[in-house]
Amino acid sequence: MNGTNLVKCAKRCLSGRLLPLYSVQGSRGAAAAAERRGARQSDSFVLNLFRGRFETAQVFPYPEPLSDDQRQTLQELVPPVEKFFEEVNDPAKNDANAQIEEATLSGLWELGAFGLQVPGELGGLGLSNTQYARLVEVVGAHDLGVGITLGAHQSIGFKGILLFGTAEQKAHYLPRVTGGEYAAFCLTEPSSGSDAGSIKTRAVLSPDGDHFILNGSKIWISNGGIAEIMTVFAQTPIEKDGKTVDKVTAFIVERSFGGVSSGPPENKMGIKCSNTAEVYFEDVRVPTRCVLGGIGNGFKVAMNILNNGRFGMAAALAGTQRAALRQAAEHAATRTQFGKRLAEFGGVREKLADMAMLQYVTESLAYMVSGNMDAGCQDYHLEAAISKVFASDSAWKVVDEAIQILGGMGYMKATGLERVLRDLRIFRIFEGTNDILRLFVALTGIQFAGSHLQELQRAFKNPTAHLGLIFSEAGRRAAGAVGLARGPELAPLVAPALRPAAAELGRAALHFGRCVEGALLKYGRGIVDEQFVLNRLAAAAMDAYTAAVVVARASRAARLALPAAEHELRLAEAWAERALARAPALLAAARDAAPLRQHARLARLGADVAAAAGQPTRNPLGL
Template sequence: MKSAKLMMCGGRHLASRAIPAAPLASTTGGVRGAATEARAVEKQPQQQRGARTSASFTLNLFRGHFEPAQVFPFPEALSDDQRQMLQELVPPVEKFFQEVNDPAKNDHDAQIEEGTLAGLWELGAFGLQVPAELGGLGLTNTQYARLVEVVGAHDLGVGITLGAHQSIGFKGILLFGTPQQRSKYLPRVTGGEYAAFCLTEPASGSDAGSIKTRAVLSPDGKNFILNGSKIWISNGGIAEIMTVFAQTPIEKDGKTVDKVTAFIVERSFGGVSSGPPENKMGIKCSNTTEVYFEDVPVPVENVLGGVGNGFKVAMNILNNGRFGMAAALAGTQRAALRQAAEHAATRVQFGKRLAEFTGVQEKLARMAMLQYTTETLAYMVSGNMDTGAQDYHVEAAISKVFASDSAWTVVDEAIQILGGMGFMKATGLERVLRDLRIFRIFEGTNDILRLFVALTGIQFAGSHLQELQRAFKNPTAHLGLIFSEAGRRAAGAVGLARGADTRALVHDDLRAPAAELARLVMEHGRTVEGLLRKHGRRVVDCQQPLNRLAAAVIDTYTTAAVLSRATRAARLGLPSAAQELRLAAAWADDALGRVPALLAATRDTRAQEQYDRLSKLGTEVAANGGQPTPNPLNL
């Protein structure tokens, strides 16, 4: 995808000219890809651009509409048979990681022990979601989440090896493969052959559309000849089967243009080689290398998802697997919290156990809130996927951002509670902290994903506002739409609007935060409309207010999710119900308390002055090559 030239944020535009009209497909493609997608859609005929509808809570949040379908009630995605299968699978996997896998040795040796790998293949851990008839276990997304959570609690390096193989490595074959591709390759990737996902290049990280690797059809039309290189590829040195993305020339409107295409590439095709394993900060036992392609003949039948559709394939693979990261990091947080809690309950200082100090109590409580929320997001997204939801990509992105940020905080606080002991290798927490750092970077950096959340929602809202603008051009034919919108806005303007009635959705103890949630949903809609009217298409460049908007969206969605989960616990009479209600209420109080200030920061004059000040400072730092001011001694 070619990059659109970015303009500076600011200025006013007529809303009728400036409102984006379609959902963004770009995640790792970043802001440039998003802008290109939006401008391309705006060129379509108006009759093709009606307001989108969706059951997504988060997308509707940008319109100020409370949509409970994918949040309330909490999804129940397991049948009795699937639950029974999990009950049989989880104990041996837990036992394996407790008794066979040695995370400290894996980290020290920078590779997974052969016995551990053999055991994982024997357990079927490398083919969890492949249909049973093709060699896998045939698990649903929710079942997969539970097993990934176990892995995340024990060894993130092993988790990356497993995830790079199936969550992204051959996931494209599961999602887009032809029957012939699935029957040929899926038995192999469940039977001992590793897979890898090859997208990132030395000059193409978040801007995935700018890749340079190329594939050109051979003169006889039987193969694509692949040339290029990829960098930081998990399983890159051991993979036999790879999903590779390359630019291919295609004919469009009488011109030859480059479009990204996905290919299934075998190392055995010839011309595929790998560099030495990278020396990394964390996840050291996972194999990470550069991969080189030199005149690799790839059969035309190995095109995945159609020529020129590679960007769509890549984005769907990444979107489809992000909930797994949240599940793994929920397990990581649970393990770290257990370690911190056990230490706090036994360590005595100043004549008291650490757990008796209110400062430590607050730390443990906030760690528990973050773990509970991360876990909730993982199973809400996987449950939505399993029950047939179509729009879950924004929620999946939120789960990845929230989980990776929260896991870092929880493990860091666990180290703090253990004090000097937590800093020692023996406790294992320093390894976990090192392993965690990459999760905020790969499979879409958190910075890009926050912008993806904001811009995707803004375009969804924009299609509705454009529909309203068209209605005013022919008011007689659209009186219902106009009057309903006018009534809603008038009520909000005079303070009469209270939001959706949420009383039937939540437990009695949670009615107050649920009512506040519903009120803030309307405030989101007004904020988004204000941003669009002020900045128009240039909103894509207003990253500072967009980041605040994304933060508000994350706080709002996570609150809805935990209110739903805690209500379920109370409805089912679970032993944990009282604790879950407290956790949900505590998270809602914190998260919803932040939302008004975050939304205000997208439009406040003082906030804009600070954004301008920070931009200028950042520009000066970059131009100076570091801190632009001298030491106070001038020495």
């Protein structure tokens, strides 16, 4: 389990150099540097949303990333994996024993489940991100504890070697992590959860320059007690501008190096069968050849590993939701009360519809992000973060409602849903808490918008040289102000039934951009501390992106005349209407006086509770 300091990173960028425009004391050097750089361009839907632009490149049409060969490979892989989880793996026994049965682990190694994306020549199956998502979805439908063991091993444990390893590192380690040796990702420490930059573990180069001496400890490490090969992050001294400073570096560390030990397995609320333990490093001699991604580049390595793997959580939780929905629907179709089947009651139908919508959105996000990654897109980090946040929030709601539909039966262990609910709780916490990721989405989007606003201001300093930029931006703003702004032409890409939703998306994007610009003008650099505003902007961005994704997916279903196309269109229409209806209220809350007063009131109440170490009031009896 690992957190990140994504917010601190975004804050540094915003307050340090990318928003001098809105600071009374903005540095001329920073402004000059920004002018030389110019505004970064991107095809990211979410990044452009913060500019008020409706960018379709990574959303419409919905991705079709599988070649015929890749599809054939999946057709051969999925049935045996499903059969394995239905006939061999016992999730209840894994949970009760707090460890995965040996037969299950042996079978997973034989299936190649621990090396899904490792190239075939190095011992793996060489799957694409989309293929990986489909198999992870199967695992998520059956046993999330086993899923964490698999994911901690390959989604983050040795993912850094895949992404940043040298040819020699890949050749040495990848056959081992596909051949029976477990991997782990060691970032979190007692004093640094979400703030990964504050880690205390240190690695100092030996006098002969041959190796680093590593000392420190990590906590809550998935696979920490069983991993032989670990990606470990430590502070290393480097020379910068004539001074020695500490910067994080990533290392490949083997338990066999000596000095590596681990504590007993943690006793957890859920995912009990996955191994979670503290890991200790005492004078570990790490060869210099085991530096991963370069000295001082550890933060970049960590963020890329986590960003690259988040879609896998969405895929797994799409499977979890699909399984819970099936269980609830089967019960509602057969259980009779008051002379009717539960499925005949309007309240139960509404619950099932909500569950189906959340599952559909989660699944659509997972395959949208994985498809974009397979297509070579570089800017998918905000979309991946949204997929993780939405999936983990939605899975909790879907499984909770499944228990509610089953009633007392759902509360019993034998049904299995109480175990799933316990397993789910960690997904909103680890690999970047949902609270942190929402702020990351907002701050990164604002950073992107701010750079473009700076570019526009610079253009006005020399208008004759930048007439094209000035007139295009002025025209866009004028059209928006009088309600004449038009988004991209989506008619060929969107099913007729969803064209009103697509048009509303375009209008929402324009409104969103104006709100972001207003927030920048109002708060300047101080926006980094306005979490009430940032959270509302993030929520509105998530609603807009999820609406766009389901409109794209359902339009694909209609175009291909898929068997459930009409159902998909209804799901997409219902979700888009709900999500886009929330956006104006969210944006108003980030701007208008009354919601901001309420936020100030709540902030004071929260401070009072913290100061009193609990509720300051006594009970009404005074006893």
